[in-house]
Amino acid sequence: MTNPSLRPSITALKKANYANVPGHWVTDWLLYVLQKSPSFLITDGDYQLTESEQTQFEAGIAQMQSGTPLAYLTGKQAFWSLEFEVNEHTLIPRPDTEVLVERVLGWIDNHAQTDDTNNSPQRLLDLGTGSGCIAISLAHELQALAPNRWQVTAIDYSKPALEVAKRNANLNDVTNIEFKQSDWFSVLNSSENSERAADKPVFDVIVSNPPYIVDNDEHLDKLKAEPLSALVAPDNGLGDIKQIVEQARDYLVRGGLLAIEHGYDQGELVRQIFTDFGYTQVETRQDYGGNDRVTWGVYA
Template sequence: MPATEPWTIKRILDWTSGYLERKGDEHPRLSAEWLLAAVTGLSRVELYVNFDRPLEPAELSAMHEAIERRAAGEPLQYVTGEMPFRHIVLRCERGVLIPRPETEILVDAALEGVDGAAEKDGDVSAPVRVLEVGTGTGCIALSVASERPGTLVTATDLSPRAVELASRNREALGLKEAVDIVECDLASGVDPELMGSFSVLVSNPPYIPTDVLRDEVPAEVADFEPELALDGGEDGLDVFRRLLDLAPVALAPGGMLAVELFEGSLEDAAALVRARDGWASVEVREDLTRRPRVLVAVREG
């Protein structure tokens, strides 16, 4: 970036937008705003009322590094280190899956399960329990706990890196008493005495079919996000089948299983549920783009 005149907020926003557009960024202005907001500590609105403010040398250096990382294809959330999700803001780091807006539909389903259990139980002294498998950043577990105070969430992840990041997000949000985070495969490390007491089992597991991940997923995802959190096996349902085995053990009578899955796998997943005894209902829900996104199944009560 040539230094012929002061690098004001407006000048660097304009320059960065053009540079990122030439590098193939689909939303160059938005990327420029988020990068500059992260570097300066200003909100995106505040950037526009401080157009004439020059950047400090340290800010300019940090912005230059951030621009080059974004231009190389690194996801914006990894570059800025954070991601807004529903009503909370989460730290995001390489090695842990970035939360997607469509996953908010999965949280909605989990909250329905929490509300239904609370209404059915009627005992306000007995907390509703939720089990999340594959917590990643903690976006689902922490959203449920923050939006439904009094709910107790147990969240698991196989990745030590994810567990460490989710724990930091939990501390930052003041939810240590509400959310227990366990490093384990599926629910193998969960207190056995809790099994059978969960009103909701929720998961956003690895669900992209291997061929799709190899041939169709954008490089920004495939090259930077962890394969462990993406690859769902040949049909995308490897982990789902294990969740389906876990659900009767983990859930209380009438409990809900809510799982986000690949759009082309959801009908097959629903068929797997219908082929097993003990389920009162199963449905497929669409996301905001009208694509099949979430399977919701309820145990017989």
């Protein structure tokens, strides 16, 4: 049995330097192991970890040093105003993606239909939903903003990712959402063919955070624990974006919005893609780090 005097205190662990592990990961992991609130790290700095706590803490540090993100150890990640389950089948939601949610909600507030006499709900589509963080956050906000006005559809090719997304919808009490497995729009060609045959518009808003990283990008080494299929795209990272921008025209109402997240250095190229396919009011918004991150356009 470990000598209690040799077990580290909270203060000692906070002061220690763990190679390749961000400091906030260390403190967040410590809180997870201890199952305590952040104030405990301040008020109880002399607390010494039990043997089992120390073993769990050290094992997690070793995993993070080997490339496992903190969120995969805790199994959860905060995004927008909600909390999401994540695992190796989903990308970890990042704060910069909140810019996409923010932009879409702002557009809906200014442009979307508000006629309560129309019983047909407005519809939003999220392509490549992963953990469901974008679709569920939007559905959650829209349900509060206009109950029964919006219906959200979330699509992903990965069945395991969709199972995570479904659990996240339940976790956050979001009911105005449905999930479908599909390679981008392909499922809509059959299940909603009757609507398309009548040239009836399908969605008022389409959003996506598709793969957009080049396969030889140096940043991929830091993302090796996350699913590669959700990160890398052909055609210098623009292949999936081009496909979505082109095909979205078949599923958007006239005057509908398409909004896409992309790489920090792709803003100009993505704006050109939108313009080439006939979208108007094309703009790009920067993320919290000042990098181009979300481009949108209106299907005129």
